[in-house]
Amino acid sequence: SAHSDLIHKLPKAELHLHIEGSFEPEMMMTLAERNRIDIPFKTLDEAKAAYDFNNLQEFLDLYYQGMNVLRTEQDFHEMTFAYLQRAKADNVVHVEMFFDPQAHTERGVAFGAVTEGILGALERGEKELGITSELIMSFLRHLSEEDGFVLLDESTPWHEHFVGVGLDSSEVGHPPLKFQRLFERCRELGFKLCLHAGEEGPPEYVREALLDIGADRIDHGNRAMEDPALIEILRDTQIPLTNCPLSNLSLCVLDDLRKSPVKRQLEEGLLVCVNSDDPAYFGGYIGQNYEAITEALELSSDQIVQLAKNSFTGSFLPDDQKTKHV
Numbered sequence: 001s002a003h004s005d006l007i008h009k010l011p012k013a014e015l016h017l018h019i020e021g022s023f024e025p026e027m028m029m030t031l032a033e034r035n036r037i038d039i040p041f042k043t044l045d046e047a048k049a050a051y052d053f054n055n056l057q058e059f060l061d062l063y064y065q066g067m068n069v070l071r072t073e074q075d076f077h078e079m080t081f082a083y084l085q086r087a088k089a090d091n092v093v094h095v096e097m098f099f100d101p102q103a104h105t106e107r108g109v110a111f112g113a114v115t116e117g118i119l120g121a122l123e124r125g126e127k128e129l130g131i132t133s134e135l136i137m138s139f140l141r142h143l144s145e146e147d148g149f150v151l152l153d154e155s156t157p158w159h160e161h162f163v164g165v166g167l168d169s170s171e172v173g174h175p176p177l178k179f180q181r182l183f184e185r186c187r188e189l190g191f192k193l194c195l196h197a198g199e200e201g202p203p204e205y206v207r208e209a210l211l212d213i214g215a216d217r218i219d220h221g222n223r224a225m226e227d228p229a230l231i232e233i234l235r236d237t238q239i240p241l242t243n244c245p246l247s248n249l250s251l252c253v254l255d256d257l258r259k260s261p262v263k264r265q266l267e268e269g270l271l272v273c274v275n276s277d278d279p280a281y282f283g284g285y286i287g288q289n290y291e292a293i294t295e296a297l298e299l300s301s302d303q304i305v306q307l308a309k310n311s312f313t314g315s316f317l318p319d320d321q322k323t324k325h326v
């Protein structure tokens, strides 16, 4: 597009990325063979053909199945470094990355192997690629609050390596309030709180995340736009919204990107930014997300620059490092 050059050159931060969602089918095939694990796909084309979702749950079923071939620290390192190389190609200079430890410990993979694999790659990414990063440990909301407390406890030796905690997986039926005591404890421990809310779930879930939990960031937040009172709160507090255009399209949160709330959110003065969510599953990394939303909403160059600035303002970087980019 006319804005491709700008989109590419702008330094960007990625704030909503599930590292397991960057697991490309090519690498999945390689690791299946290396770890001698059966997968239901014989060819790349077969795998990609399965990536056709009607909703969040259909995606999640495939996402949890795909990560079944991840077993060793090296596997997690390779997946994470491959993502960082893709991010570098899009001029991403800072990443705040989710990971889903419960999806691995449930399968008998040690928390330490997962976490050390990811952390080692992040360290290497800073040295070799100049990308700074933070890690966010996410709780699976389809599991119980008690399961979350078990993870929080088990992860104690690594707490200094996490900037925050997240809440992801199946949203409807699992409101933020289900985890109120867990997030209260996480806040006491000094973690930033990032909650997926208003992706498929109703505006009430965004309200709970903001007012009952005290979220520092709302992931997705699309459906907040149904409630004028929530829009006002988001404007007044400047709580960031991490929008994911190609995710919204793939999961049928939107039937057309022209219906994306991003432009209206910018016009209303909300702190929205653009992210890739699960790029291996949703058809594109962050650059392609900027391209798609720019074209669909006919964003101006000022609006594109604003989105990139918002990604730094909305990050957990210290203020003096944010201002280098905004």
Ligand code: ES4
Pocket (backbone or CB within 6 Å): 018, 021, 056, 063, 168, 169, 170, 196, 199, 247, 277, 278
């Ligand atoms: C996710 Cl798009 C999305 N929504 C909720 N949970 C997730 N985990 C990974 N991707």
Ligand code: ZN
Pocket (backbone or CB within 6 Å): 016, 018, 168, 196, 219, 277
């Ligand atoms: Zn997400």
